[in-house]
Amino acid sequence: MKIPTENNYFQLVYEVVKRIPSGKVVTYGEIAQFLGNPRNARTVGYAMHSCDDSLPWYRVIMKSGKLPFEETDSSSSKQKKYLEKEGVTFLANGRVNLEKHRWKIELPS
Numbered sequence: 001m002k003i004p005t006e007n008n009y010f011q012l013v014y015e016v017v018k019r020i021p022s023g024k025v026v027t028y029g030e031i032a033q034f035l036g037n038p039r040n041a042r043t044v045g046y047a048m049h050s051c052d053d054s055l056p057w058y059r060v061i062m063k064s065g066k067l068p069f070e071e072t073d074s075s076s077s078k079q080k081k082y083l084e085k086e087g088v089t090f091l092a093n094g095r096v097n098l099e100k101h102r103w104k105i106e107l108p109s
Helices: 006-018 028-034 040-048 074-085
Strands: none
Touching: 006 028, 006 040, 028 040
16 A cells, blocks of 8 residues: 655645635545545645645635634735635634535545
8 A cells, every 4th residue: 555645645635625616615624534534634734835826725724614824914814805705704703604615525426
């Protein structure tokens, strides 16, 4: 059995992220769990930090619905703007409304 390297794990993460529909979000942990190791949420985060704008990176958020950047970071306002443009709504506490916008990852049919 071939052990995945960080590089090909990142590629697996990117393949999942490419499939997240517009107006939906998924958490780092959900991607890690889908890929077989729920403890790899941080590695999913590293993959997202390493990707470019060709991926909808902004659709990946923390399990609490919080955006992963500090509010003072320009990436936070950029991510929120992209999500709002797709119709994603936020609760009064500033977190994504996960009940409405969470995407359930499924194997492709």
